[in-house]
Amino acid sequence: MAITGAAELLATWEAGLAEAPTGRALLLHRTARPDVDTATLPVLPVGEREADLFALRRALFGERMQVRLACSACGEDMEFDLDAGEFARSLAGQGTPGDSVVRVRQDGWDVEFRLPGVADLTAAARAADPRTALLARCLVSAVRDGTPVGAGDLPVPVQRRIAEAVEAADPGADVTLTIACPECGDATRAELDIASYLWTELDAWARDLLLDVHLLATSYGWSEPEILALSPLRRRYYLELCADV
Numbered sequence: 001m002a003i004t005g006a007a008e009l010l011a012t013w014e015a016g017l018a019e020a021p022t023g024r025a026l027l028l029h030r031t032a033r034p035d036v037d038t039a040t041l042p043v044l045p046v047g048e049r050e051a052d053l054f055a056l057r058r059a060l061f062g063e064r065m066q067v068r069l070a071c072s073a074c075g076e077d078m079e080f081d082l083d084a085g086e087f088a089r090s091l092a093g094q095g096t097p098g099d100s101v102v103r104v105r106q107d108g109w110d111v112e113f114r115l116p117g118v119a120d121l122t123a124a125a126r127a128a129d130p131r132t133a134l135l136a137r138c139l140v141s142a143v144r145d146g147t148p149v150g151a152g153d154l155p156v157p158v159q160r161r162i163a164e165a166v167e168a169a170d171p172g173a174d175v176t177l178t179i180a181c182p183e184c185g186d187a188t189r190a191e192l193d194i195a196s197y198l199w200t201e202l203d204a205w206a207r208d209l210l211l212d213v214h215l216l217a218t219s220y221g222w223s224e225p226e227i228l229a230l231s232p233l234r235r236r237y238y239l240e241l242c243a244d245v
């Protein structure tokens with residue numbers, strides 16, 4: 001993955017400030033996948049997006065991710081490291097790229113179902129019955145004994161089989177951590193939302209960078225584009241020189 005320049009990344013952060021979490025996630029995904037057009041990104045399977053975001057995290061801020069979590073049993077504050085590269089590889093490896101439709105055949109039913117993307121989950125969450133709405137959005141075709149059937153007529157066992165098939169085909173859609181507490185030994189399960197994790201990091205990075213620009217502009221009279229064009233190493237070096245004066 002090509003690492004985006006500082007100026008471009010700063011523009012992404014600025015655009016994201018006005019956005020809700022879903023909009024920020026989309027901006028990050030666009031940074032991770034410049035090869036895919038913006039309209040297609042929200043319909044990519046959710047697990048594929050998660051893998052893309054882990055790969056972006058690795059390219060921008062490195063492999064090691066620090067995560068903090070409170071034990072669900074005793075409340076102990078737990079801190080541990082995760083490997084972003086490992087997540088990117090394992091999530092990307094499990095899916096079936098390019099093949100985002102699963103097929104379920106059971107008891108005379110023949111159902112084709114598209115792996116949900118972020119756009120599907122967002123739209124379904126707004127509906128009165130999210131489960132049914134998601135079924136209706138992603139159902140490609142449903143046939144019973146040769147007769148086409150609508151999403152509303154799928155029996156529960158078939159719905160369950162679809163959910164299992166989707167989970168098997170797109171396991172990265174739900175990144176769940178299970179962490180054993182060093183104090184009480186209980187296991188805490190928590191979802192890792194890589195989009196919001198990465199946004200928090202980008203936000204801190206951008207604010208630090210703006211401070212650097214301010215300090216260097218004040219000391220040397222350089223413009224913002226000039227300062228952003230410096231490599232991080234040179235920026236750091238000039239800042240150290242400023243501090244020494």
Ligand SMILES: [Zn+2]
Nearest residue numbers: 071074181184
């Ligand atoms: Zn505990």
